[in-house]
Amino acid sequence: MEAKKAIGTNEERTFRDKHSFMMFITGSIVISACIVVIGMAMYNSSGAAQLDLSRPGYVSVRSQAASGESDFQSYSSVGTLDKKAIEDFKKLYDKQTQKLKTVDAFGGSPLSPESLGVENPLAP
Numbered sequence: 326m327e328a329k330k331a332i333g334t335n336e337e338r339t340f341r342d343k344h345s346f347m348m349f350i351t352g353s354i355v356i357s358a359c360i361v362v363i364g365m366a367m368y369n370s371s372g373a374a375q376l377d378l379s380r381p382g383y384v385s386v387r388s389q390a391a392s393g394e395s396d397f398q399s400y401s402s403v404g405t406l407d408k409k410a411i412e413d414f415k416k417l418y419d420k421q422t423q424k425l426k427t428v429d430a431f432g433g434s435p436l437s438p439e440s441l442g443v444e445n446p447l448a449p
Contacts, residue, residue, distance in 0.1 A: 398417060400417055
């Protein structure tokens with residue numbers, strides 16, 4: 326009789342034991358939704374939403390955005406991979422690494438617009 330009673334107590338699981346996986350999934354969804362809400366609130370309150378030209382409402386003003394004159398030449402992502410393509414890539418890579426070597430990383434302004442090679446929006 327005691328053996329049956331011991332078996333019976335093992336079968337009598339609590340609600341939490343029976344549905345622990347579903348509670349885990351539900352909790353994960355709730356936590357991720359809270360993180361998304363906090364992130365979107367920070368995105369809107371910081372002003373980054375007003376600068377994001379990829380949003381559908383800004384299709385008409387994308388062409389007016391200053392692209393800046395840059396001497397950066399990007400490497401094509403399509404084409405054949407032969408010896409000439411590798412040499413061209415190495416030339417572009419070496420050109421950019423030389424620019425990076427001239428910047429003093431421990432100096433006063435390694436992130437200045439001039440150091441980064443971008444146009445200064447505050448300059449007249």
